[in-house]
Amino acid sequence: MTIDVLGAIKKHVITAVVTLVVVFAAVAGYTFTRTPQYTASAQLLATYKGSSAQDTNANAFNSGANYIESQIATYPELVKTEAVLQPVITDLGLNITVDDLAKQVTASNPTDTMLVEISVEDTDPKSASNIANSVASSLQKQITTTLYSDEGEKIVSPVNLQIVQQAYVPASPSSPNTKMNLAIGLVGGIVLGVVAAVVKDLLDRRVRQSSDVQAILNDVPVLGTFSNSDAFSGKAPVIIAKPASPEAEEIRRLRTNLSFALPENNLSNVIVVTSASQHEGKTTTSVNLATAFAETGSSVLLIDADVRSPSVASALGIEGSVGLTHLLTGKLSAQDAIQRYWKPNFHVLPAGKQTMNPSIMLNSRAMKSLIAQVAGHYDHVIIDTAPMRVANDAAVFVKEGGELLLVVGLGVAEKKQLRTTAQELKTLEIETAGVSLNFAEGDKKKDEYYYYYGSDDDKAASAKSNSDGKKHKKA
Missing domain, CATH: 3.30.70.1130 (EIF_2_alpha)
Incomplete structure (x- = not known):
C-alpha cells in the first residue's frame, strides 16, 4: 500500500498545523522557562x-x-x-x-x-x-x-x-541554547505534523474527498460534485425548486459531463445509478439527474429498481404503491404503471410493492425486455438501483448494456466498502462511466456573480415551471 503523504497533508492540514504549533510552543515554553546556566x-x-x-x-x-x-x-x-x-x-x-x-x-x-x-x-x-x-x-x-x-x-x-x-567568566549562557532549541522545535513540529496527518489519514475509514475516490477507483473520472446543501433535501428536485441556484448548476454540470462520457452503443442511454453502501445519496442523484435531462427537452424515464428499499416516489412526492413490480408481474400495463412528472417528457416508474424475490425479478426476461423497450423509446433511462453492499443488481443491468454511474457520499462512504465494490466490478469486468460525489463541503458564501441567474424572462419561465411541477405532483 502506497502512502500519499502530500494528499494526507492536504486533507488533514489542520491536524498538521496544530501539531506543529503545539510542538513548537512546548519546546519554546521549555526553553524560555529554563534558568540560564x-x-x-x-x-x-x-x-x-x-x-x-x-x-x-x-x-x-x-x-x-x-x-x-x-x-x-x-x-x-x-x-x-x-x-x-x-x-x-x-x-x-x-x-x-x-x-x-x-x-x-x-x-x-x-x-x-x-x-x-x-x-x-x-x-x-x-x-x-x-x-x-x-x-x-x-x-x-x-x-x-x-x-x-x-x-x-x-x-x-x-x-x-x-x-x-584558567577558567574565565563566561559572557553568555551555555544552556538553554535558544536558537538550536527553537530550530529543533520547528523541524520536529513539521515532522510530527506530517506523521500525525499520515497516521490520521491511515486510520480514517471514510472517504473524505475526490482524491480518496481516485486512489481506489484509479482511472474512473469524477463527473460531478454535489455540495452538502439543504437544497438537495427538499421535496422536489433542485432544478424545479431552485432552478437558478448554485446547486442546480452542479446538477447541470454532471448532466453535461456524463453526456460526453457515455459511449456510442445500443443502450448507452440507459444510466444505472448505484453506490457502494446505503445513505450515500444515489436516489438524490438519480432524481436530479433525470430532471436535468428532462429540462433540455429530452424524453426521460426514471425507474426505481431498488425494490428492497424504494425511495424515488418519496423523493418526488408522488404515489409509489404501484409500479415496476406490478408491471413485471403483469398486474399492470406500462400505461398504468408509469407516471408523468413535471413535464410531458419526464416519466417515472416507481418501484411498487415487493411481491417476490427481488433478485429473481430483476434478472427475469421481463425485466430485460422492459429495459430494451424503454431504451428504444426514451432519450434517457435512469435506473436507481440498490447499493452494491445490499445487492449487485446494478451489475446485472450494466451487463445488459447500460452505463454505470457510481455515487460516493463524502464522509459517509467507507474506504473498505468502496474497495470491495471496485474489486467486484473489476471481477465482473464492468467499467464505470464515472463517479458523482455527494456532500462536498465548500465555501458557505457563494459568489452570486459566478452563477447564471438569467434574464427576467428566464426567471419568469423558471417560476412557471416550478408552479407546473407542483401541479403535476398533486395530480
Missing part, C-alpha cells in the same frame, strides 16, 4: 617527572608516558571525590554538599592528550569560573602533594600537573 572550563597538563636525573633514556621516557596515561584516566572520576571538592567548598565558603557540587562539575581527558579539562556549570557566571579554577587547583594539589605523602613524609610525585588554562 553558565559553563566555565579550566585545563591542566600532566607530565612525568621521573625518579632521578638518570631516567632520561628512551625506555624511561616510554615507561613514564605509559604511567601517566594509566593515571590520567582516573582523574575525571577523582575530580568528583571529597578529597578534591571539600577543599573547594571550604576555600570559597560554598553552602553546598560535596554530592551537589559534584553534579555541577565534569572532567574529561581528551583522546590522545595529557590534558585534563574541568568544567563547572552554575547559574552565576562568576561562580562558575571561581569554582572551576578552585577545583583545578585542588586537583593539582592532590596529585602533586597530598596523594604522595606517607605518614607525614613527603614523597616526590612522579606526575607534574600544571594549570595551563
